[in-house]
Amino acid sequence: MKGIRVTSVAIKDQVEVAVRAALTQVLPAELADADPVVRRSDHADFQANGALAVAKDVGRSPRSIAQDLIVGLPRYGAEVSGPGFVNLTVADDVVWRAVACRATDDRLGVSSPRSGERVVVDYSAPNVAKQMHVGHLRSSVIGDALVRVFDHLGSDVTRQNHIGDWGTQFGMLIRYLDEHPEVDWQGQGVETMSALDSLYKVARTEFEADAAFADRSRARVIALQAGDDRTVATWRDLVAESEKAFEAVYARLGILLDDGDFDGESRYNRSLPGVVDELLAAGIASESDGAVVAFTDDVNGPDGAPTPLIIRKKDGGYGYAATDLATIRLRVDEYRADRILYVVDTRQALHFRMVFNVARRAGWLPVKVHAEHVQFGTVLGTDGRPFKTRAGKTVRLADLLDDAETAVRGILQEREHGFTQSEVDSVVRAAGVAAVKYADLNNTRTKDYVFDVDQMVATTGNTGVYLQYAHARVCSILRRATGDSAVAGSDAEIRVDETLPLHPAERALGLILDGFEQALRDVTDTLEPHRLCGYLYDLATAFTRFYDACPVVKAEGATRSNRLALCALTERTLAVGLDLLGIPAPERM
Numbered sequence: 001m002k003g004i005r006v007t008s009v010a011i012k013d014q015v016e017v018a019v020r021a022a023l024t025q026v027l028p029a030e031l032a033d034a035d036p037v038v039r040r041s042d043h044a045d046f047q048a049n050g051a052l053a054v055a056k057d058v059g060r061s062p063r064s065i066a067q068d069l070i071v072g073l074p075r076y077g078a079e080v081s082g083p084g085f086v087n088l089t090v091a092d093d094v095v096w097r098a099v100a101c102r103a104t105d106d107r108l109g110v111s112s113p114r115s116g117e118r119v120v121v122d123y124s125a126p127n128v129a130k131q132m133h134v135g136h137l138r139s140s141v142i143g144d145a146l147v148r149v150f151d152h153l154g155s156d157v158t159r160q161n162h163i164g165d166w167g168t169q170f171g172m173l174i175r176y177l178d179e180h181p182e183v184d185w186q187g188q189g190v191e192t193m194s195a196l197d198s199l200y201k202v203a204r205t206e207f208e209a210d211a212a213f214a215d216r217s218r219a220r221v222i223a224l225q226a227g228d229d230r231t232v233a234t235w236r237d238l239v240a241e242s243e244k245a246f247e248a249v250y251a252r253l254g255i256l257l258d259d260g261d262f263d264g265e266s267r268y269n270r271s272l273p274g275v276v277d278e279l280l281a282a283g284i285a286s287e288s289d290g291a292v293v294a295f296t297d298d299v300n301g302p303d304g305a306p307t308p309l310i311i312r313k314k315d316g317g318y319g320y321a322a323t324d325l326a327t328i329r330l331r332v333d334e335y336r337a338d339r340i341l342y343v344v345d346t347r348q349a350l351h352f353r354m355v356f357n358v359a360r361r362a363g364w365l366p367v368k369v370h371a372e373h374v375q376f377g378t379v380l381g382t383d384g385r386p387f388k389t390r391a392g393k394t395v396r397l398a399d400l401l402d403d404a405e406t407a408v409r410g411i412l413q414e415r416e417h418g419f420t421q422s423e424v425d426s427v428v429r430a431a432g433v434a435a436v437k438y439a440d441l442n443n444t445r446t447k448d449y450v451f452d453v454d455q456m457v458a459t460t461g462n463t464g465v466y467l468q469y470a471h472a473r474v475c476s477i478l479r480r481a482t483g484d485s486a487v488a489g490s491d492a493e494i495r496v497d498e499t500l501p502l503h504p505a506e507r508a509l510g511l512i513l514d515g516f517e518q519a520l521r522d523v524t525d526t527l528e529p530h531r532l533c534g535y536l537y538d539l540a541t542a543f544t545r546f547y548d549a550c551p552v553v554k555a556e557g558a559t560r561s562n563r564l565a566l567c568a569l570t571e572r573t574l575a576v577g578l579d580l581l582g583i584p585a586p587e588r589m
């Protein structure tokens with residue numbers, strides 16, 4: 001169980017408190033709670049820009065406010081710069097104390113600012129009897145990182161895997177299986193999805209070619225909806241086999257989703273007529289040409305005419321809109337969500353805008369509950385077009401992982417590593433996962449990104465594999481220094497002498513380590529996991545600079561133990577940070 005830490009140990013927070021106090025001395029009482037605007041800075045450790053923000057209200061120049069302000073900050077080597085910035089440098093012992101505090105804390109000094117909040121995350125959502133493809137990869141990987149970071153910062157998170165397990169296609173699949181008992185599709189482990197996918201294709205071909213078969217299929221849809229035992233039993237088997245196959249992919253990729261998280265479309269069946277009736281009664285939806293539709297004020301088509309959200313189709317069937325409206329009701333009423341995140345690709349932006357709008361007007365989504373479409377771009381091939389196999393088919397997720405693993409294996413073969421075969425296999429698995437996931441996470445979420453295997457397995461530059469190497473390198477330094485072949489980074493040995501002067505490279509590393517919680521907060525504030533990627537990359541780079549400038553293994557006395565504390569804290573911050581991205585951090589690579 002994760003511990004809970006209420007207060008922050010961040011140096012930045014201490015600086016903020018000090019500047020706030022100094023500002024109150026300088027400003028009139030009515031501006032007492034002005035924001036001190038403290039940021040990390042390239043010119044000093046921190047910069048406070050609060051004087052510029054309040055100058056107009058006080059009717060003084062920002063520079064003269066800043067001059068007064070620094071008088072109240074004797075411990076921060078405060079200096080005025082430019083039009084009224086205040087540059088702040090923290091004392092050496094403050095940095096050492098923060099390092100000591102974090103290095104000996106279970107949670108590395110990270111507090112739980114989001115405790116008390118309930119978040120529902122809808123992600124992955126593959127379709128029964130179909131292969132998972134790169135779009136599902138993005139949803140799974142991004143959603144999982146968000147789940148992990150929210151959970152780490154104290155939110156109560158509910159994962160929901162809204163699989164496509166309902167619809168008219170099941171009539172066709174079930175009928176086909178009835179008429180072709182020779183089709184072998186159950187219990188084939190990793191090949192199940194391929195078998196189901198082929199079944200889907202042959203059934204679809206027959207459906208299109210043979211009108212009589214199509215009619216028999218439609219009859220099975222009706223039988224399924226009516227709850228006919230035999231039809232429902234086959235449907236259940238199809239869903240169960242698919243779920244097993246999805247779980248195998250999640251296990252391989254290190255995605256947290258498991259069998260308790262399935263929340264398929266079928267779960268909402270029974271509430272769909274109610275959704276329609278309530279919307280009609282409230283005058284939010286109306287009948288149009290046999291269908292039931294709702295309009296929203298702000299969503300217009302290319303011709304300027306309002307775009308309808310189709311709640312019930314002409315043929316009486318329900319689309320995603322009705323189901324998604326039903327998910328909102330359940331998530332608000334039963335899960336008591338404060339925040340609902342839908343990790344679905346950008347093309348669904350209009351859909352979710354309309355769904356949230358209708359749900360608000362219907363009173364199903366109260367103002368205090370935030371519903372957000374966490375959208376992401378398309379995965380492109382190296383040719384800049386949507387990623388397809390050479391035959392033009394959608395790429396299977398399992399094949400992507402295979403490709404990444406092959407590339408990693410190739411790189412490993414060219415190195416002297418002294419690993420046994422099983423060690424090689426486990427390194428390859430870990431690096432394959434890191435390559436694929438990090439390449440996805442390390443992008444501005446809403447942009448398209450190019451799936452480039454060679455780039456993603458690179459051991460230098462901002463890649464997941466590089467970060468794993470950086471972590472393993474710190475582990476190896478710790479092993480050499482402590483003569484310990486077992487687990488690196490055990491905190492039993494941590495001793496920090498806070499009176500030692502700080503080397504600039506130690507300062508830079510110490511301050512980056514201090515920003516871990518801020519990086520995690522940035523992820524939950526922006527829903528952009530790449531903020532954490534950028535942080536970990538900066539950390540790995542700062543560590544390299546530190547290690548180049550400051551000997552560790554050969555250092556002596558307090559210098560040595562202080563530096564070992566920095567190494568141990570770096571090791572754990574990298575490992576926890578990678579874990580929050582869903583990426584393993586092996587001790588040897």
Ligand code: ARG
Nearest residue numbers: 122125126127162163164344
């Ligand atoms: N199953 C759909 C697909 O594969 C995605 C569903 C997205 N999630 C949602 N709540 N609508 O395209």
